Amino acid sequence: SSATSKPNSAAVHPLENSWTFWFDNPQAKSKQAAWGSSIRPIYTFSTVEEFWSIYNNIHHPSKLAVGADFHCFKHKIEPKWEDPICANGGKWTVQYQKGKSDTSWLYTLLAMIGEQFDHGDEICGAVVNVRNRAEKISIWTKNAANEAAQVSIGKQWKEFLDYNETIGFIFHDDAKKHDRGAKNKYVV
Amino acid sequence: EKKYSRDFLLKFAERCSELPEGFEITADIAEALMGSNIGSHVMVRDAH
Numbered sequence: 001s002s003a004t005s006k007p008n009s010a011a012v013h014p015l016e017n018s019w020t021f022w023f024d025n026p027q028a029k030s031k032q033a034a035w036g037s038s039i040r041p042i043y044t045f046s047t048v049e050e051f052w053s054i055y056n057n058i059h060h061p062s063k064l065a066v067g068a069d070f071h072c073f074k075h076k077i078e079p080k081w082e083d084p085i086c087a088n089g090g091k092w093t094v095q096y097q098k099g100k101s102d103t104s105w106l107y108t109l110l111a112m113i114g115e116q117f118d119h120g121d122e123i124c125g126a127v128v129n130v131r132n133r134a135e136k137i138s139i140w141t142k143n144a145a146n147e148a149a150q151v152s153i154g155k156q157w158k159e160f161l162d163y164n165e166t167i168g169f170i171f172h173d174d175a176k177k178h179d180r181g182a183k184n185k186y187v188v
Numbered sequence: 189e190k191k192y193s194r195d196f197l198l199k200f201a202e203r204c205s206e207l208p209e210g211f212e213i214t215a216d217i218a219e220a221l222m223g224s225n226i227g228s229h230v231m232v233r234d235a236h
């Protein structure tokens with residue numbers, strides 16, 4: 001009957017964590033004096049179904065404007081160095097040619113929300129940065145000094161993405177002090 | 189712990205095409221993030 005073909009709201013699939021999408025709009029960003037002040041939360045989701053409802057209706061990295069930053073972070077963790085949970089953390093980064101990161105971005109999101117990382121508790125979230133010559137995806141973690149956990153996350157992430165290049169882990173502290181001169185603390 | 193494999197999650201992709209009820213977005217972000225096809229979800233109020 002038609003009644004049985006309707007989606008059953010009781011059958012939604014809850015996620016282990018709630019997650020928030022954040023967007024930093026390049027047009028707004030250029031008008032803001034303080035860095036990061038244009039970043040805004042878009043939507044918080046806590047089920048598989050809600051994730052797809054948003055994901056299916058927003059641009060994927062290849063269609064975002066140059067300069068855009070799109071984040072997916074655990075609910076109540078802000079994608080900023082200043083956030084107390086991120087402050088002692090760091091990030092792994094993979095890099096793609098312009099327009100080539102869509103699949104890896106999706107696989108990164110699915111691995112995070114599906115809790116596929118052995119050290120998933122260490123993860124704050126992920127961000128894709130769309131730039132002129134490249135699209136970069138980073139996973140932010142909480143305790144950069146915990147080498148075993150970071151290395152595990154980096155190795156698993158490369159497997160999920162089928163990424164063959166060496167990737168590096170940078171402490172947020174080093175990025176703050178040295179900007180692009182910050183050196184990798186771990187590589188996998 | 190609720191763990192879902194990639195293949196399992198991908199099965200739901202095509203079943204969830206509508207934006208969630210109550211989803212709202214300001215016009216400036218809607219344009220940059222979603223293009224034009226956003227219907228009634230854009231907030232009327234000014235983003236600033």
